[in-house]
Amino acid sequence: MSGTLYGVGLGPGAPDLITLRAARLIEAARVVAYPTLAGGASFARSIAAELIAPDAREIAMDVPMTVERAPAQAAYDAGAAQIAEALEAGEDVVCLCEGDPFFYGSFMYLFARLADRHRVEIVPGVTSLTAAAAAARRPLAARNERLTVLPGPLPEAELRARIEGAESVAIMKLGRHFPKVRAVIDSLGLTSHATYVERATLEAEIVRPLSEAPDTAPYFSMIILTKGADPWL
Amino acid sequence: MSGTLYGVGLGPGAPDLITLRAARLIEAARVVAYPTLAGGASFARSIAAELIAPDAREIAMDVPMTVERAPAQAAYDAGAAQIAEALEAGEDVVCLCEGDPFFYGSFMYLFARLADRHRVEIVPGVTSLTAAAAAARRPLAARNERLTVLPGPLPEAELRARIEGAESVAIMKLGRHFPKVRAVIDSLGLTSHATYVERATLEAEIVRPLSEAPDTAPYFSMIILTKGADPWL
Missing domain, CATH: 3.30.950.10 (Tetrapyrrole methylase, C-terminal domain)
Incomplete structure (x- = not known):
């Protein structure tokens, strides 16, 4: 039984602008994934930090901020492969997304790589x-x-x-x-x-x-x- | 001490797409306000129904669906007057808004009528x-x-x-x-x-x-x- 990937919108930054649905999913998550920019801290993770279980496994995707797209594409390829591995092992994965996953969000790059072979649910967020x-x-x-x-x-x-x-x-x-x-x-x-x-x-x-x-x-x-x-x- | 008017976005309809901030404000509200369309049920109220205290006072604004604007304007005038009365008596008022208050929402009509004389806070919602x-x-x-x-x-x-x-x-x-x-x-x-x-x-x-x-x-x-x-x- 393959797992589900949740693309979860976290809203603009204040932790209490997370939706009830997103909060429940994050609290229950055994695996969370999120982008980090150029090796820095993850803004998405910081919004949801209080809700992440201490023993949850974390998949950080380090996305370089370059004008060329190839390095970022490689980072999403690697992240998608790690997420796919968890899904195929039957684990659900909650991907943390600043704002809304489909509004100028990096989640759409994972969606493009995974949605044809895995169950993916989108939880919209405050933009x-x-x-x-x-x-x-x-x-x-x-x-x-x-x-x-x-x-x-x-x-x-x-x-x-x-x-x-x-x-x-x-x-x-x-x-x-x-x-x-x-x-x-x-x-x-x-x-x-x-x-x-x-x-x-x-x-x-x-x-x-x-x-x-x-x-x-x-x-x-x-x-x-x-x-x-x-x-x- | 005058009260605060909260324009609270409720998201698109699923009750669990309400934000944590909105849920806390609604649960604590002693006075809630919302629009109803042409005498029908209030969609906004239906989204938040489980969170409204049974003894909260409710201000329903019945907004007619007409092409001319005058009847709707009169409804917002009347609603704003009721809300202003509560605010001046020191009560906070939580106005329930489908989606986001400032994204094609009726709350902006109340904002235009009340924000110059009263404290108004906007809680953005999922659109x-x-x-x-x-x-x-x-x-x-x-x-x-x-x-x-x-x-x-x-x-x-x-x-x-x-x-x-x-x-x-x-x-x-x-x-x-x-x-x-x-x-x-x-x-x-x-x-x-x-x-x-x-x-x-x-x-x-x-x-x-x-x-x-x-x-x-x-x-x-x-x-x-x-x-x-x-x-x-």
């Missing part, structure tokens, strides 16, 4: 998108409004066109792309409609009008831009 | 967007992909242009707009990339390739369309 909107106190979209999610690494011209044509926009993964994104929003005259949010729901959370944002942004940061066409009334 | 992606087994977006969320009531020409220009798309609130949306996707040759999801995570959930979807769709339904540019590998 950083709505956590950042809550922190910014900016409702994302209502009624018939469109919402666009853009990654900061997109080329400047594309960002400009997409932001210009959008209603509500979230620009994620700012990191070293922050100055470029900020310049685009500024040149469109939209800075006063934008809020900068860093590490939403964590103790280190920073929320500021974009005009007062810090000069540098980490990867886990976002701009929420709402043009205010709808007065929310 | 139907990622719950539907999980049900469809379609990762929404990875790496530098864009994600577009479109409401089904948008005009046909706009839907066509937005879907054509998008990478991953979710089309929400299908209801009576389903035949129009389906025709647009069909005419763009994208039907084979689309999955229909109805009432994600509820017992009545339906998940089918769009080509095999039912003829009619309820309001709580969605199409997840991913063009598969990224092989997720």
